[in-house]
Every structure is written in C-alpha cells, then in structure tokens.
Amino acid sequence: MRKPKVVILTTNYGNGHLQVARALEECFLHKNQANVVVRDIYQETNPRLHEWTKKLYLKSYTKSGRQLYRLFYYSSQEITKSRPLKIFSYGYSQLMRIIQQEQPDIIINTFPSIAVQHFLMKANSAVRTYNVVTDYCLHHSWIHPSIDKYYVATQELKSHLIANNIKQNQIVVTGIPVQAQFYQSFCRQTLEHKYQLKPNCKTILIVAGAYGVTKEIKYICDxxxxxxxxxxxxxCGKNNQLYEEMQLKFKHETRVRVFGYINQLAELFELADCVMTKPGGIILSEAVVKNVPIILTGATPGQESENAEFFQSKRAAILYEKWDLLVEQIYKLLYSETTLSEMKKALTKLHVPNAADTIVNDVLKTYYWQGSQNSMVKG
Incomplete structure (x- = not known):
C-alpha cells in the first residue's frame, strides 16, 4: 500500500501551534511511513492581513489589549456554539488550493481552522481529518461533527468533548506533542560545563519568548x-529587542545567562530547578515532560488564563501577577524541597508520555486499516 500524504495545517499565532505541527512532522519523518507537509493556511491566504492580525494578537499582552482579547475569545466561543460555521469561511479558497496541490489523504489541524470545517460541511470528502488540541482548555471552535478524531491533553477535555456530543471512541487522551529533544537523556555535568554554570546552585529558567513573560522581567531578575x-x-526567543536589552543589562553578571532563540531548550529545562513562563499550552507541556516545577505570570484572558487555572487546580503550578510577590514565591519554591517534590508529583500525574508518537501511530494505523478493508471489499 502506498504511503499516505499528510497535510498538517497550522498558524504561527503565539508559535505554539507551529511547534506542535513541527513535533508531529518530526515524528512522521522519523517513521518514514507517510509523506508529510506543514502549511500555514492563514499566512498563505493573505500575508498582510495575517501580519496585521498577529499584531492585534500581540496587543492582548498589553494592559489595554487584555480586555479586548477577553471579549474576542469568549464572544467567539459563544458564536461558534450557536451559529452555522459556513458564515466564517476565511481561508477556504486557499485551503482548496492546498488540497488540490497536495492531494492529501489525511489533514491534521493544530489550530482550529474554520476553513477546514467549512470545507467538511461543503464537500463530500474522503480526506480523514484530525484535531490536535493545543491547550489544556477547549474553545468551541475546535468542535465539529465532521472531524474524525480529537487528540487532547487530559481526561477533563475528553469529558468536555463528550458533553458536546462527540463520541467517546473519537477522542484519545495523548497529551500535547513536544519535540523529541524533550525525551532525550542529558548529562548534567556536561551541560553545566557547556553553559558555564556552577554545580550545586539553584537554577531558574525564565522563558520570555517572542511575547515576553512580563514587562517587569528586568526588575524580577534584579x-x-x-x-x-x-x-x-x-x-528571549525571537524578541530581539528584549534580548539586546537583557544582554546589555547583565553582560557583567556571571550568574545570569541570556539567550535569544534557542534550538535546544530541553537542555536548559534539564538544568532548571523551576521555570517561570506564561501559561501557553506548549511550554506547559514541555515542563510536564521534563518534570520541572512551574511559576506562571502574565496570563492573558482566554486560553492562557484557563491553562493557568487548570495547572493551579492540580497543584502543578503557581500563578502570581505582581512581580514583588512573584519573587517571594520563587524563593519559597526553590528553597522548599517538600514543595518542589509535591509539585513534581503533580506534574507526573499530568504526564501522558510520547504524545506525538501516539498520535502519529493512531493516524497511520487507521489509514492502513481502512486501506486493507477497502482492498478486501474490492477483492
């Protein structure tokens, strides 16, 4: 039987959706049982509009933009519950071009693309379509009766989908895919030498990324x-301005290391006693895999706030918005072995191993099983 063609649809709002797509692509390529391509449907539809909407998304990280994003997130939640999605067909024409170009057997969404749902409503398509939910909460735009299967992070999300009339056998609790590097074993001594760190010192990892942890990061580090x-x-990720500012500020500090975009983030997680970050679904999943206690700050209304609430409810993270209280809690966490141990146990309970591998195996198994069934019918 020929290899299936897999199209992974994503977009780079916040970078997390793209990271999940790349983790799945990496796994498909390793198995070499499918031809796979990643496409950013909204970037390809209208690059200028896409960049403009990305800037609006960035506004959600400002004080004035937070409430606007809250309004957008929860109003769109209600709209997708109550109105036919055919009126929201943005990206549909480009999706049709992608389908014509790639001739996929399988579509995997790492972003809740309304264009895909519109396509499924209009076309009597044999293309199997899967949703990989990239947060620990569920926006209703992920849900559509024509989606063949959902891959989710937790049992709670599975229950949420069932409550929205999705059949139990269409949902698999897999965790959220992260890159293979997060499952590698590392020699701590080698990494300490590589990054010029002292052994037996407490180490905090601050992942600011393209959107920053908080405007007060300089004061926190001070x-x-x-x-x-x-x-x-x-x-600092791809936030070049922040990188340059932090490099200049701490250039004489031997106990502070500043990085821009880094390909081997798993190595820094290996060195960290705790991580301070925003509650994006991917960075949380990376911390879960590496079993690193989490301190959260700067949660925007919507999926980040709901992610934070979920992790707090499981005692797997602590959330503080005021930087002076945050620093106090960092010290309390770092120097309490009991608290660190309890948080690691909570993270272990959330860990579903090898998410990308489980999803890819399930997708391929279904494809080849269907192919064998069709061959039997034809025979």
Missing part, C-alpha cells in the same frame, strides 16, 4: 540576582 547562590537562565 531582585533574583541578589541571591548569590542562584543562577538565572533567560530565554
């Missing part, structure tokens, strides 16, 4: 570096 036994790793 306060943290007063502790002479603490090492700080700051990842």
């Amino acid at each position: 306060d943290l570096k007063k502790d002479k036994t603490l090492q700080i790793l700051i990842v």
Whole structure:
C-alpha cells in the first residue's frame, strides 16, 4: 500500500501551534511511513492581513489589549456554539488550493481552522481529518461533527468533548506533542560545563519568548540576582529587542545567562530547578515532560488564563501577577524541597508520555486499516 500524504495545517499565532505541527512532522519523518507537509493556511491566504492580525494578537499582552482579547475569545466561543460555521469561511479558497496541490489523504489541524470545517460541511470528502488540541482548555471552535478524531491533553477535555456530543471512541487522551529533544537523556555535568554554570546552585529558567513573560522581567531578575547562590537562565526567543536589552543589562553578571532563540531548550529545562513562563499550552507541556516545577505570570484572558487555572487546580503550578510577590514565591519554591517534590508529583500525574508518537501511530494505523478493508471489499 502506498504511503499516505499528510497535510498538517497550522498558524504561527503565539508559535505554539507551529511547534506542535513541527513535533508531529518530526515524528512522521522519523517513521518514514507517510509523506508529510506543514502549511500555514492563514499566512498563505493573505500575508498582510495575517501580519496585521498577529499584531492585534500581540496587543492582548498589553494592559489595554487584555480586555479586548477577553471579549474576542469568549464572544467567539459563544458564536461558534450557536451559529452555522459556513458564515466564517476565511481561508477556504486557499485551503482548496492546498488540497488540490497536495492531494492529501489525511489533514491534521493544530489550530482550529474554520476553513477546514467549512470545507467538511461543503464537500463530500474522503480526506480523514484530525484535531490536535493545543491547550489544556477547549474553545468551541475546535468542535465539529465532521472531524474524525480529537487528540487532547487530559481526561477533563475528553469529558468536555463528550458533553458536546462527540463520541467517546473519537477522542484519545495523548497529551500535547513536544519535540523529541524533550525525551532525550542529558548529562548534567556536561551541560553545566557547556553553559558555564556552577554545580550545586539553584537554577531558574525564565522563558520570555517572542511575547515576553512580563514587562517587569528586568526588575524580577534584579531582585533574583541578589541571591548569590542562584543562577538565572533567560530565554528571549525571537524578541530581539528584549534580548539586546537583557544582554546589555547583565553582560557583567556571571550568574545570569541570556539567550535569544534557542534550538535546544530541553537542555536548559534539564538544568532548571523551576521555570517561570506564561501559561501557553506548549511550554506547559514541555515542563510536564521534563518534570520541572512551574511559576506562571502574565496570563492573558482566554486560553492562557484557563491553562493557568487548570495547572493551579492540580497543584502543578503557581500563578502570581505582581512581580514583588512573584519573587517571594520563587524563593519559597526553590528553597522548599517538600514543595518542589509535591509539585513534581503533580506534574507526573499530568504526564501522558510520547504524545506525538501516539498520535502519529493512531493516524497511520487507521489509514492502513481502512486501506486493507477497502482492498478486501474490492477483492
């Protein structure tokens, strides 16, 4: 039987959806049982409009933009519940071009694309379609009766889908896919030498990323570096302005390491006693896989706030918005072995191993099983 063609549809709002797509692509390529391509449907539909909407998304990280994003997130939640999705067909024409170009047997969504749902409503298509939910909460735009299967992070999300009339056998609790590097084993001594860190010192990883952890990150680091036994790793991602500012500010600090975009983030997780970050679905999943206690800040209304609430409810993270209280809690966490141990146990309970592998195996198994059934019918 020929290899299936798999199209993974994504977009780069917040980068998490794209990271999940790349983790799945990586797994497909490793297995070499499918031809796979990743396409950003909204970037391809209208690059200028896409960049404009990305800027609007960035506004959600400002004080004035938070309430606007809250309004958008929860109003769109209600709209997708109550109105036919055919009126929201943005991206449909480009999707049709992608389907004509790629001739996929399988479509995997790592972003709730309304264009795909519109396509499924209009076309009597044999293309099997899967949704990989990329948060620990569920926006209703993920839900559509024509989706063949859903892959979700938790039993709670499975129950939510069942309550919305999705059949139990259409839902698999897999966790959220992360790159294979997060499952690698590392020699801590080698990494300490590589990053010029002192052994036996507490280490905090701050993942700011393209959108920043918080505007007060400089003050937080100033306060943290007063502790002479603490090492700080700051990842600025593609936020070049933040990277340059932090490099200049801490260029003479031997206990502070500043990084831009880094390909081997798993190595820094290996060194960290805790991680401070925003509650995006992917960074939370990476912390779960590496079993690193989490301190959350700067949660925007919507999926980030709901992610944070879920992790807090499971005692797997702590959330503080005020930076002075945040620093106090960081110290309490880092220097309490009991609290660190309890949080690690909570993270272990949330861990569903090898999400990407489970999803890819399930997708391929279904494809080849259907192919064999069709061959039997024809024979």
